[in-house]
Amino acid sequence: MAETTDSSCVYKNPDAPVEARVQDLLSRMTLQEKIGQMTQIERSVASHDVLTDYFIGSVQSGAGSWPFEDAKSSDWADMIDGFQRSALASRLGIPIIYGTDAVHGNNNVYGATIFPHNIGLGATRDADLVKRIGAVTALEVRASGIHWTFAPCVAVLGDPRWGRCYESYGEAAKIVSEMSSIISGLQGKPPEEHPNGYPFLAGRNNLIACAKHFVGDGGTDKGLSEGNTIASYEDLERIHVAPYVNCISQGVCTVMASFSSWNGSRLHSDYYLLTEVLKQKLGFKGFLVSDWDGLETISEPQGSDNRNCVKLGINAGIDMVMVPYKYQQFIEDLTDLVESGEVQMARINDAVERILRVKFVAGLFEYPLTDRSLLPTVGCKEHREVAREAVRKSLVLLKNGKNDDKPFLPLDRTAERILVVGTHADDLGNQCGGWTKTKSGQSGKITLGTTLLDAIKAAVGDKTEVIYEKTPSKETLASCEDFSYAIVALGEPPYAEMRGDNSELTIPLNGNNIVTAVAEKLPTLVILFTGRPTVLEMPVLEKTEALVAAWFPGTEGQGMADVIFGDYDFEGKLPLSWFKRVDQLPLNVDGNFYDPLFPLGYGLNCNSG
Numbered sequence: 001m002a003e004t005t006d007s008s009c010v011y012k013n014p015d016a017p018v019e020a021r022v023q024d025l026l027s028r029m030t031l032q033e034k035i036g037q038m039t040q041i042e043r044s045v046a047s048h049d050v051l052t053d054y055f056i057g058s059v060q061s062g063a064g065s066w067p068f069e070d071a072k073s074s075d076w077a078d079m080i081d082g083f084q085r086s087a088l089a090s091r092l093g094i095p096i097i098y099g100t101d102a103v104h105g106n107n108n109v110y111g112a113t114i115f116p117h118n119i120g121l122g123a124t125r126d127a128d129l130v131k132r133i134g135a136v137t138a139l140e141v142r143a144s145g146i147h148w149t150f151a152p153c154v155a156v157l158g159d160p161r162w163g164r165c166y167e168s169y170g171e172a173a174k175i176v177s178e179m180s181s182i183i184s185g186l187q188g189k190p191p192e193e194h195p196n197g198y199p200f201l202a203g204r205n206n207l208i209a210c211a212k213h214f215v216g217d218g219g220t221d222k223g224l225s226e227g228n229t230i231a232s233y234e235d236l237e238r239i240h241v242a243p244y245v246n247c248i249s250q251g252v253c254t255v256m257a258s259f260s261s262w263n264g265s266r267l268h269s270d271y272y273l274l275t276e277v278l279k280q281k282l283g284f285k286g287f288l289v290s291d292w293d294g295l296e297t298i299s300e301p302q303g304s305d306n307r308n309c310v311k312l313g314i315n316a317g318i319d320m321v322m323v324p325y326k327y328q329q330f331i332e333d334l335t336d337l338v339e340s341g342e343v344q345m346a347r348i349n350d351a352v353e354r355i356l357r358v359k360f361v362a363g364l365f366e367y368p369l370t371d372r373s374l375l376p377t378v379g380c381k382e383h384r385e386v387a388r389e390a391v392r393k394s395l396v397l398l399k400n401g402k403n404d405d406k407p408f409l410p411l412d413r414t415a416e417r418i419l420v421v422g423t424h425a426d427d428l429g430n431q432c433g434g435w436t437k438t439k440s441g442q443s444g445k446i447t448l449g450t451t452l453l454d455a456i457k458a459a460v461g462d463k464t465e466v467i468y469e470k471t472p473s474k475e476t477l478a479s480c481e482d483f484s485y486a487i488v489a490l491g492e493p494p495y496a497e498m499r500g501d502n503s504e505l506t507i508p509l510n511g512n513n514i515v516t517a518v519a520e521k522l523p524t525l526v527i528l529f530t531g532r533p534t535v536l537e538m539p540v541l542e543k544t545e546a547l548v549a550a551w552f553p554g555t556e557g558q559g560m561a562d563v564i565f566g567d568y569d570f571e572g573k574l575p576l577s578w579f580k581r582v583d584q585l586p587l588n589v590d591g592n593f594y595d596p597l598f599p600l601g602y603g604l605n606c607n608s609g
């Protein structure tokens with residue numbers, strides 16, 4: 001039962017200053033209530049009893065964890081509001097904050113608008129567009145009842161062998177910093193006068209953001225996921241810390257610690273970086289959340305000494321722990337550590353103050369439940385148009401015309417017959433890439449959207465025949481003279497995290513052979529769907545007329561047709577260096593040896609050929 005319904009208590013007064021509400025509520029909390037706020041569990045273990053018995057402060061959906069498969073936004077809102085009512089029934093009625101990886105739209109939820117992954121957004125160089133993407137994403141995520149997204153990833157890319165390359169906006173800290181504008185779109189712009197530099201997230205149209213993964217996740221040696229970033233502090237600060245300055249200046253409310261290490265020191269237990277740099281030097285006032293089971297990365301072998309990991313992680317500066325299943329063990333360990341004095345109450349109070357501060361500025365005490373009037377925004381035309389614009393601006397034209405021939409693009413949309421082939425021409429899952437529906441993503445018709453093939457058919461003239469074959473047949477290849485030109489769509493299958501770590505970086509799925517077979521017979525445009533640069537062997541480079549990097553564009557395939565048929569010109573510029581050979585890696589513009597196939601910033605348009 002709530003302790004008091006009397007609105008005289010300061011923390012329940014929406015007109016009281018945030019810090020006064022924080023201190024008033026903190027003063028009323030028991031140790032168990034405080035530790036509960038620091039505990040984040042996964043939705044699959046959340047129940048009324050767990051939420052109330054353990055005073056749980058946060059619930060999250062791991063990628064691919066849904067109320068049920070293809071659940072709609074309203075189903076999500078029903079589930080999350082159910083959790084929230086349990087939390088509100090607790091003694092102090094502190095609302096939960098519910099988080100998920102909405103990293104390119106509300107990508108766990110069926111029918112949501114899916115935007116290009118960050119590497120494509122980095123190619124746009126359009127901070128205003130990215131901010132608008134944040135604003136529309138916030139509406140669709142809040143429509144599903146979720147309050148918090150574990151985004152943006154502001155990793156500065158060091159090596160494309162990293163399986164999370166596509167989650168980065170690119171290899172230049174400046175580009176990444178500029179694209180962090182998504183935070184102002186997600187959270188709303190902080191009013192100048194706000195005492196904490198935090199945006200008062202008016203109503204339920206805004207979404208708490210999370211800059212991740214602090215720090216140096218994109219700079220690990222050989223691009224190994226969760227690996228080791230070897231750098232002087234000066235280089236770490238200049239390259240990897242820099243984007244967090246922009247994030248904090250926009251009032252980012254949360255930061256996630258990185259699984260990686262810095263010069264052998266695990267980030268999750270690095271007091272200097274988590275507390276002295278992030279919280280003291282940069283002045284971050286929100287809360288720092290661990291990554292998934294992140295405290296376990298502190299011990300070797302991982303998970304070998306949980307109690308000590310909790311001690312090291314919390315004392316280093318972690319405020320909320322993404323447990324996400326073993327919450328009893330975590331709560332027991334932390335309670336014991338506080339009672340033994342190994343974790344000071346001052347550290348607990350600092351963590352809980354930060355968590356409460358975010359919940360107050362997020363308006364969760366005033367608006368704990370979903371605003372169902374937002375449901376019509378999910379996948380709406382206006383949002384898909386924003387995504388289509390992002391697709392247009394993200395495509396990078398790498399080649400247009402053989403030798404000194406006239407430009408090949410824009411394509412003739414009145415051609416008599418067009419051949420479209422490849423694994424990525426008519427596959428929405430391949431078009432969206434990882435972190436879509438599930439963590440690794442899935443090929444096939446996984447949600448609502450427009451494939452490249454759909455878009456080509458809609459763009460060409462009524463008399464134009466479009467023939468599609470996923471793999472070109474012998475008969476088709478034997479009768480190529482019937483076609484005006486071919487479009488070959490290929491690339492990487494969906495992947496995420498270390499499953500995407502790759503030291504070869506060749507075009508998979510027999511891509512080069514398909515290109516060769518077609519390009520030897522027909523004028524050919526190749527569209528590459530990859531999360532990063534790949535090895536471009538001579539057939540792709542020499543035998544084709546044109547080459548476009550589309551990255552993982554998401555659900556709005558019309559954006560590709562818009563530029564290849566000339567309704568819009570190409571604007572995209574490479575957000576990273578395109579290597580010639582993998583033995584050149586890491587290859588960065590500010591590195592000592594720079595001999596790329598296409599340099600950072602490269603990108604043609606149809607007028608420039």
Ligand code: GLC
Pocket residue numbers: 061062063101150212291292
């Ligand atoms: C993952 C990722 C992180 C994500 C978290 C929750 O392992 O490292 O980016 O936000 O777990 O899904």
